[in-house]
Amino acid sequence: MEAFAYAAPRTVAEAVELLVGANGSARVLAGGTDLIPQLQEGRRRASLVVDVKRIPDLCVLDWNPEEGLTIGAAVPCAQVAAFPRVQQHYPALHTACTLIGSVMVQNRASLGGNLCNAAPSADSVPPLIVHAAEAVITGPGGTRRVPVESVCTGPGQTCLAPGELLVRLHLPVPPPHTASAYLRFTPRNEMDIAVAGVAAAVTLDPAEGTCAHVRVALGAVAPTPVRAIAAEEYLAGKPLTDEHLRRAAQLAVEAAKPISDVRGSAEYRRHLVTVLTFRTLRAVRDRLAGGPAARS
Amino acid sequence: MSTKVIVETTINGVPETFVCEPRQTLLEVLREELGLTGTKEGCGNGNCGACCVLLDGRPVNSCLVLAVEAQGREIVTIEGLAADGLHPLQQAFLEHGALQCGACTPGFLVSAKALLDAHPRPTEQQARRWLAGNLCRCTGYDKIIRAVLDAAERMQADGSAGEAALADKAEAGATGNAPQSSSRPTAGEEVRPA
C-alpha cells in the first residue's frame, strides 16, 4: 500500500475540516472492507485516511416511534442485523445485512460504506431505497438530507462533494400493514456478489386489500441501484394477485440497464429481474399475511 | 509524508505497544513486527479468512484492518487460544483430522471460537454460516464442521464453555458488543438456480 497519513477525529466538525483540508485527496474509513483492498490494489488513492469510527454521531443505532430508525454511517452490518427493531420493521434491510460478505466482513462493513462505495451491486442499497431512507450529509456548507436513491450517481460515484461526510441514515417508521423483502441471486451460497438483487416494500390498504404504497428497487442491473417506477405505478391500487405480481415483474425490467460481465450477461440479468421481482413481491405478500417468510 | 505512530493495544490479554506506519495492516504488524506468525495471510484482501483475529471479541479479517485502528482495542490471535494445554477446538481438530496443510487452520480456529462464544450449542447450519468466510483448499470442510460441533459438545459436557482460555479475558472488556444475529434467514431469502 502507498503511504498515507491517518487521523481518527472525535467529532463530525473535525472530520469535515480534515476532509476539506485534504482537498479531495482524503478517504473516509469506516469498516475498510472496500477501502483497504482498493488502496492496496491502487484502485483508489489517499493522502489521508480519516477513520470515522471514533465519532459518536457515526456510531449511533437508535429507534423511536416518531422518527424511526437512525443508523450512524459507521455502524457495522452485524450490529444493524442484531438490532431487534431492524428485523421487526425493516426486514429487507435485515436480510441484506446478513448477506454481505462473511461474519468477519459483517463485523466491520458499514452501511455508510456500502452506500458511499457506490457499487451497483451493493446489497443494502435497494433495501434502503424501499424503506425510504434518507442520507444525512454534513460538509463545510452545513447539513443536507438526500434520499438514498439519489446518493449514487454512477459506479463508484456519489453526490457527495469533496469535504462532505455521510453522517447517518434515517429510515422513517413504516406505516401499519407494511412488509418488505430483499432477494438476490448469487451462484454460490455465501461470500458472493449479487448478479441481480430486488427489494420491495408494500403498504396495504386493509379495507380494500389493495396496495396503498409500493416501492421496488433493483440492484446490480444498472450503473446505480434504481427504482422500478413502472412496476410501482402498476401495482398501486391493485391487490397482490399472482397475475398482478407477474405483470409488475415484467414492468420492472424497464428500469434495468444491465451490462454483460463475468457474473452474467445483460439478457440473463433482465431475466433475473423478472424472476426476482415476482418472488420478492410474493415474499412481501406472505409477510403481509403473516406467513412463513415473516418469521425468517 | 506519513510518519510512524505509536499504538497501544492489548494482545491475548497482555498490554502491547507497537510502532507502525498507517498503511500497515494489523496482519502485517502481528506477523512482521510482533512475531505472531500463527495468523496467516492467504489472499490479503478479505476473501479467505486465514488472517482471522478477534477485535474486541468479534472475528474480523486482520488483512482488512489497519494496525493503527487497534489503538485501545483488544485483540485475540490464535496464539491466545490455548491456555493450559490445547483449547478444546484445537484438540477436536487434531482428533478429527480437520486439517491437512494447516494454512487455513488458525483462521478456522479463531472463527470457530467466536462462534462458540456467541452460540455454545451451534447447529450445523450456524457453524457453516459462521465459517463461510474461511476457505480451505484441502479438507472439504466436513471434518472441520464435525470437529467444531464435537468441541462444542465436549465444552458443554465439561462445563468449559465460555471460560478457561486466555482469550476470554480480553473479551470481558468488550462490553457493548451485543451478541450478533447468527443464522441467515432461510425460507425464500435467497434464490438459487432452478
Ligand code: FES
Ligand atoms: S488473508 Fe485476510 S482474508 Fe485472506
Ligand code: FES
Ligand atoms: S488444510 Fe490446507 S487449506 Fe485447509
